Amino acid sequence: MKRRDWNTFLQYLKNHKPPLTLARCSGAHVIEFLKYLDQFGKTKVHNQGCNYFGHPNPPAPCACPLKQAWGSLDALIGRLRAAYEENGGRPESNPFGARAVRIYLREVREGQAKARGIPYEKKKRKRPPVPAAPPAEGGGGDGASGSGAAAVAGERSGSGGGGAGPS
DSSP states (O other): OHHHHHHHHHHHHHHSSSOOOGGGOOHHHHHHHHHHHGGGOOEEOOOTTSTTTTOSSOSSOOSOOEEOOHHHHHHHHHHHHHHHHHTTOOGGGOGGGOHHHHHHHHHHHHHHHHHHTOOOOOOOOOOOOOOOOOOOTTSOSSSTTOSSHHHHHHHHHTSOSTTOSOO
């Protein structure tokens, strides 16, 4: 997949007017490429004037354009970014990692979310709950047995492991 994406981008540069070399390619050219890809998209993105703007499941067809879905563009940029470096490009000059490209992708995501009435909220990672340590056998459960239960509890509470060693 990555090779095909890379070859497609190189072909785009070759067909560009005037033709571009990879060395002269910038974030602006990458954005131009992403916009060019919209003509092959399959995601209906409603314009603000459309009656279905903000409706995730419109009841009837409309004349709004089909575009590339944000997730597809985001994944493509990730693959191209890796391919650029695999093909000898320096990470600091990678046009796929340019700030302008990140901003463009964010605008596409937000615009598509509004057009479809679906909020894209950054997913917060939920940490799996840590099961409580079973009481130590035969110990009175005071934590003084040196079993490490106090250190684990200290890590969980974020106390920095206070009092685990001699003073």
